[in-house]
Amino acid sequence: HNILVINCGSSSLKFAVIDPESTQVLIQGIAERLNSPDALLKVQPLGSQAIPYINHAKAMAAILASLGDIPIAGIGHRVVHGGEFFSASVLLNEDAVAKIDACRALAPLHNPAHVTGIRAAMENFPELPHVAVFDTAFHQTMPPHAYFYALPYDLYKTHQVRRYGFHGTSHRFVAEQAATLLDKPFTELQIITAHLGNGCSACAIKNGQSMDTTMGLTPLEGLAMGTRSGDVDPNLIQFLVEQTGRDIRQVTDLLNRDSGLLGLSGLSNDMRTLLEAADNGHSRAELAIDVFCYRLAKGILGLAAALDRIDALIFTGGIGENSAPIRARTLAHLKVLKPTLDHDLNSAHGRHTAGRITTTDSALTALVVPTNEELVIARETQRLLQP
Amino acid sequence: HNILVINCGSSSLKFAVIDPESTQVLIQGIAERLNSPDALLKVQPLGSQAIPYINHAKAMAAILASLGDIPIAGIGHRVVHGGEFFSASVLLNEDAVAKIDACRALAPLHNPAHVTGIRAAMENFPELPHVAVFDTAFHQTMPPHAYFYALPYDLYKTHQVRRYGFHGTSHRFVAEQAATLLDKPFTELQIITAHLGNGCSACAIKNGQSMDTTMGLTPLEGLAMGTRSGDVDPNLIQFLVEQTGRDIRQVTDLLNRDSGLLGLSGLSNDMRTLLEAADNGHSRAELAIDVFCYRLAKGILGLAAALDRIDALIFTGGIGENSAPIRARTLAHLKVLKPTLDHDLNSAHGRHTAGRITTTDSALTALVVPTNEELVIARETQRLLQP
Ligand SMILES: Nc1ncnc2c1ncn2[C@@H]1O[C@H](COP(=O)(O)OP(=O)(O)O)[C@@H](O)[C@H]1O
Ligand SMILES: Nc1ncnc2c1ncn2[C@@H]1O[C@H](COP(=O)(O)OP(=O)(O)O)[C@@H](O)[C@H]1O
Numbered sequence: 001h002n003i004l005v006i007n008c009g010s011s012s013l014k015f016a017v018i019d020p021e022s023t024q025v026l027i028q029g030i031a032e033r034l035n036s037p038d039a040l041l042k043v044q045p046l047g048s049q050a051i052p053y054i055n056h057a058k059a060m061a062a063i064l065a066s067l068g069d070i071p072i073a074g075i076g077h078r079v080v081h082g083g084e085f086f087s088a089s090v091l092l093n094e095d096a097v098a099k100i101d102a103c104r105a106l107a108p109l110h111n112p113a114h115v116t117g118i119r120a121a122m123e124n125f126p127e128l129p130h131v132a133v134f135d136t137a138f139h140q141t142m143p144p145h146a147y148f149y150a151l152p153y154d155l156y157k158t159h160q161v162r163r164y165g166f167h168g169t170s171h172r173f174v175a176e177q178a179a180t181l182l183d184k185p186f187t188e189l190q191i192i193t194a195h196l197g198n199g200c201s202a203c204a205i206k207n208g209q210s211m212d213t214t215m216g217l218t219p220l221e222g223l224a225m226g227t228r229s230g231d232v233d234p235n236l237i238q239f240l241v242e243q244t245g246r247d248i249r250q251v252t253d254l255l256n257r258d259s260g261l262l263g264l265s266g267l268s269n270d271m272r273t274l275l276e277a278a279d280n281g282h283s284r285a286e287l288a289i290d291v292f293c294y295r296l297a298k299g300i301l302g303l304a305a306a307l308d309r310i311d312a313l314i315f316t317g318g319i320g321e322n323s324a325p326i327r328a329r330t331l332a333h334l335k336v337l338k339p340t341l342d343h344d345l346n347s348a349h350g351r352h353t354a355g356r357i358t359t360t361d362s363a364l365t366a367l368v369v370p371t372n373e374e375l376v377i378a379r380e381t382q383r384l385l386q387p
Numbered sequence: 388h389n390i391l392v393i394n395c396g397s398s399s400l401k402f403a404v405i406d407p408e409s410t411q412v413l414i415q416g417i418a419e420r421l422n423s424p425d426a427l428l429k430v431q432p433l434g435s436q437a438i439p440y441i442n443h444a445k446a447m448a449a450i451l452a453s454l455g456d457i458p459i460a461g462i463g464h465r466v467v468h469g470g471e472f473f474s475a476s477v478l479l480n481e482d483a484v485a486k487i488d489a490c491r492a493l494a495p496l497h498n499p500a501h502v503t504g505i506r507a508a509m510e511n512f513p514e515l516p517h518v519a520v521f522d523t524a525f526h527q528t529m530p531p532h533a534y535f536y537a538l539p540y541d542l543y544k545t546h547q548v549r550r551y552g553f554h555g556t557s558h559r560f561v562a563e564q565a566a567t568l569l570d571k572p573f574t575e576l577q578i579i580t581a582h583l584g585n586g587c588s589a590c591a592i593k594n595g596q597s598m599d600t601t602m603g604l605t606p607l608e609g610l611a612m613g614t615r616s617g618d619v620d621p622n623l624i625q626f627l628v629e630q631t632g633r634d635i636r637q638v639t640d641l642l643n644r645d646s647g648l649l650g651l652s653g654l655s656n657d658m659r660t661l662l663e664a665a666d667n668g669h670s671r672a673e674l675a676i677d678v679f680c681y682r683l684a685k686g687i688l689g690l691a692a693a694l695d696r697i698d699a700l701i702f703t704g705g706i707g708e709n710s711a712p713i714r715a716r717t718l719a720h721l722k723v724l725k726p727t728l729d730h731d732l733n734s735a736h737g738r739h740t741a742g743r744i745t746t747t748d749s750a751l752t753a754l755v756v757p758t759n760e761e762l763v764i765a766r767e768t769q770r771l772l773q774p
Contacts, residue, residue: 105630144674145681149619150611152641152650153671159630161623212685221620224537229621232536233608236548237624238639243492243546248635252625254539263539284540290532294692298599302689304723305681336691337723 002026002071003378006060007078008117010109011035013059017070018378025374026070031059041066056113060120074129075121076381078169078373079114080136080219081107083160087140089380092118092130100132106160106217131381138168141209146306149216163221165213167195169376171203172210174316174369181354181367182312190307192300195371196326197317198226198269202296204303211306214299220256224295226269229259264288271319271326293326297333310337313364316371321351331358331366338363389413389458390765393447394465395504397496398422400446404457405765412761413457418446428453443500447507461516462508463768465556465760466501467523468494470547474527476767479505479517487519493547493604518768525555528596533693536603550608552600554582556763558590559597561703561756568741568754569699577694579687582758583713584704585613585656589683591690598693601686607643611682613656616646651675658706658713680713684720697724700751703758708738718745718753725750 001021007014016028029043031054039054043066051062077092083103090096097118104111114132122130139147147163148156155161171193178193179186187208194202200223203213214222214230224230232255233239240251262269265288267277277285304310313334315327324346331339340362349355354369388408394401403415416430418441426441430453438449464479470490477483484505491498501519509517526534534550535543542548558580565580566573574595581589587610590600601609601617611617619642620626627638641650649656652675654664664672691697700721702714711733718726727749736742741756 105626145677148651148674148678149623150616150647150651150675150678150682151619152645153653153674155627159627161626163620216620216623217626218620218622220622221618229537231608231618232538232621233550233603233605234616234619234621234624234642235605235607235639236536237621238635239492239548239604240542240546241635248625248628252622255621258539260537264535264537266540287531287535287540288537291535291537294532295537297692298689301691302685304688305684305720308722310723333692335695336697 001073001382003381004067004072004075005078005374005377005381006075006117006121007374008056008060008113010113013056013063013117015063016374016378017067017072018374020375020378020382023372023375027067029063029066031063034059056116057120057123060117061124064121064124072125072128074131074381074385075125076131076133076377077114077118077121078377079132079134080110080166081164082132082134082136082140083164084140084162086132086134086137088137089131089133089384091384092122092132096132106164129381129385131384133169133377133380135166135168136164138172139165139203139210139213142212146212161217163213163216165201165203165210166215166219167199167201167203167213168210169373169380170195170316170371171201171205171213173373173376174314174371175203175205175208177354177369178312178314178367181356181369182365184311189311190309191312191314192303192307192310193314193316194296194300194320194330195317196296196315196319199228200225200230200296200317200319202299202303204306206307212303214303223299224264224292225260226271227257227260227262229255229263230295261288261292264291271323275323275325289326289329293329294333296330300330300334301336310364313339313366315357315366315368321368321370324350324357327357327366327368331364334364339366341366388460388769390768391454391459391462392465392761392764392768393462393504393508394761395443395447395500397500400443400450400504402450403761404454404459405761407762407765407769410759410762414454416450416453418450421446443503444507444510447504448511451508451511459512459515461518461768461772462512463518463520463764464501464505464508465764466519466521467497467553468551469519469521469523469527470551471527471549473519473521473524475524476518476520476771478771479509479519483519493551516768516772518771520556520764520767522553522555523551525559526552526590526597526600529599533599548604550600550603552588552590552597553602553606554586554588554590554600555597556760556767557582557703557758558588558592558600560760560763561701561758562590562592562595564741564756565699565701565754568743568756569752571698576698577696578699578701579690579694579697580701580703581683581687581707581717582704583683583702583706586615587612587617587683587704587706589686589690591693593694599690601690610686611651611679612647613658614644614647614649616642616650617682648675648679651678658710662710662712676713676716680716681720683717687717687721688723697751700726700753702744702753702755708755708757711737711744714744714753714755718751721751726753728753 012032017026085099274285346357399419472486733744
């Protein structure tokens with residue numbers, strides 16, 4: 001019952017063959033810099049191969065060829081944006097692919113690439129079931145007061161302007177894992193999850209459903225991230241156009257690519273680099289980390305408006321799993337929730353072991369839980385294959 | 388010791404003569420629609436007078452003439468933006484006026500009008516002391532992690548891009564009043580204030596200092612307001628430019644003037660109208676109120692990251708003072724702070740009496756405290772006149 005998981009981005013195509021029961025990865029790889037002279041296909045355990053100017057369809061064929069005789073029961077496609085069409089994973093047919101295509105205005109870099117990847121995979125494996133798993137689907141349970149912007153209502157009707165949220169598979173996965181760790185039913189818990197990777201978002205989950213999240217129409221809203229600003233004053237865009245002579249596209253690019261940890265520190269978007277630099281007295285690295293942790297704490301507290309109580313706070317993602325100091329500094333801004341950090345547990349748990357990082361008598365329970373988005377996609381795909 | 392308080396906007400000029408000790412208003416009025424054929428000077432208790440095309444300087448002269456022989460000890464000017472120059476009210480001289488003028492890029496509608504008004508008043512009353520009281524000054528105590536955006540650092544150095552905050556005189560005034568009501572020293576309390584008028588902002592105050600606030604570079608950031616969107620996904624601006632064919636200025640205007648309660652309801656920016664309509668089954672008025680209260684609760688909780696505990700939550704401004712249902716609905720989203728509303732007290736207190744609206748055993752103490760920005764300006768002016 002191996003599942004092939006495919007994540008087809010604008011210039012890259014990641015894949016992994018996973019046994020969703022054992023969680024074992026049989027083979028995985030990435031085709032990157034597609035459509036460029038430097039295009040490259042890397043497959044573990046097979047090795048690397050330069051294939052200049054290879055496109056999405058040909059990369060897909062090469063990947064599928066590389067699988068050899070590993071049996072595949074189904075293919076799970078990661079899709080960034082499902083708009084309001086999809087509130088759960090879906091078995092793909094022409095209608096579903098057309099709907100994913102219809103969301104292209106909402107995710108112009110991602111959805112067209114997904115459609116290309118899905119079509120190529122369907123052509124190569126017409127007899128296999130294909131499933132789409134959406135970053136947005138889990139958040140479709142948000143109530144209107146959480147997903148409506150305070151904008152003219154017509155923008156929602158005509159242009160689907162609303163808050164969608166992302167990282168849904170990760171938020172759900174780590175919240176379910178937390179429920180197991182806490183030995184409570186997922187459907188009775190009230191949890192806040194913080195997914196901190198290159199992109200960062202937090203989510204309020206009540207009785208198994210997403211009630212609110214920090215990302216919105218696009219993955220730029222909310223927390224400070226690696227290169228993304230998160231929230232700014234909406235007047236800032238015009239202010240920068242007027243004051244710097246950049247056009248709106250350049251300003252928007254600046255907010256997406258040159259901001260966040262990278263912009264503030266002037267050094268790197270990599271949290272490891274910043275923590276090291278701050279230790280060596282780099283004051284702007286220190287500032288970037290400060291802003292990151294404070295904004296995260298604000299985001300977490302704001303989401304508490306969607307809950308009656310907070311049974312657990314979960315850290316995950318590259319930063320959330322690996323960085324004990326970031327977890328500690330974030331809790332330091334959550335004094336109103338009276339957390340008591342257990343420094344030993346905070347150092348002991350992380351990427352390799354999930355577990356509690358606060359003391360047993362802490363008013364706030366905080367956990368670290370490693371995420372595994374590929375595994376969620378494999379499991380979702382398997383679930384939809386069952387009759 | 389009467390103080391003349393002047394609030395000189397882009398197309399209007401408000402004034403009041405106040406005795407800061409008795410808090411009595413001796414005379415007040417407004418010159419509005421300046422530089423238009425419909426320009427009008429209204430003075431209480433004198434009456435109205437049409438003066439077509441009157442400008443700021445002439446309106447100032449007419450207002451000063453209308454004061455008759457009421458003795459004036461000093462003039463207090465409300466100034467929206469003090470940038471990083473002013474962390475307190477200031478006795479005006481040429482240098483200070485030049486600095487207010489230098490902040491014009493940050494408040495292009497307001498600061499040039501303030502400078503015009505200040506110069507006109509100084510010419511008419513050269514012998515009187517003039518004081519500027521800033522909306523931003525109280526928030527200059529915010530720590531860097533609260534005032535830095537996650538943007539390239541250079542934008543701060545070159546274009547003064549940072550969070551400033553507004554409504555500072557109101558936040559400080561109601562927090563001080565609350566300290567008196569609670570019979571505790573202002574400098575030992577940790578308070579969140581919510582100023583809810585046409586513009587809305589909340590502020591975290593610790594030991595007498597503003598630690599964070601929801602407005603930022605301009606008064607558009609943060610909460611949902613009468614016609615302003617508050618926070619949106621920063622990618623929304625470019626999305627709307629691309630999808631609607633509007634240019635960036637039109638989109639920015641839409642966020643400032645056609646959004647908030649007005650945009651969502653399609654009905655009004657006036658909370659009274661919306662509450663009435665919602666009672667009569669208007670579903671979009673209901674949605675607008677829902678979004679307003681939920682966003683306010685999120686804003687309040689987010690600010691708690693700046694505090695160790697919340698000694699009191701204060702409601703003020705036209706909506707905060709007058710609307711018991713809005714206060715109740717906001718508290719309903721603050722369950723994690725365990726407030727217990729006292730319905731009788733919530734109905735009894737408001738515009739005319741400050742007081743507690745939660746029960747004595749409520750874990751969260753909430754108060755309503757009427758604001759009085761003119762009185763603060765009069766008192767600040769008087770304070771600076773003392774040798
Ligand atoms: N030991 C560590 N300490 C701090 N940050 C770490 C550590 N290991 C990885 N990270 C950070 O994790 C982030 C990447 O997270 P990841 O979840 O892998 O990203 P993506 O969102 O691309 O999946 C980077 O900022 C990286 O610096
Ligand atoms: N009784 C009331 N119930 C609800 N809202 C009210 C009531 N009275 C006034 N308001 C609201 O107060 C807001 C204006 O607040 P105000 O502080 O006067 O504005 P400004 O920010 O212009 O000073 C309007 O939305 C108005 O509807």
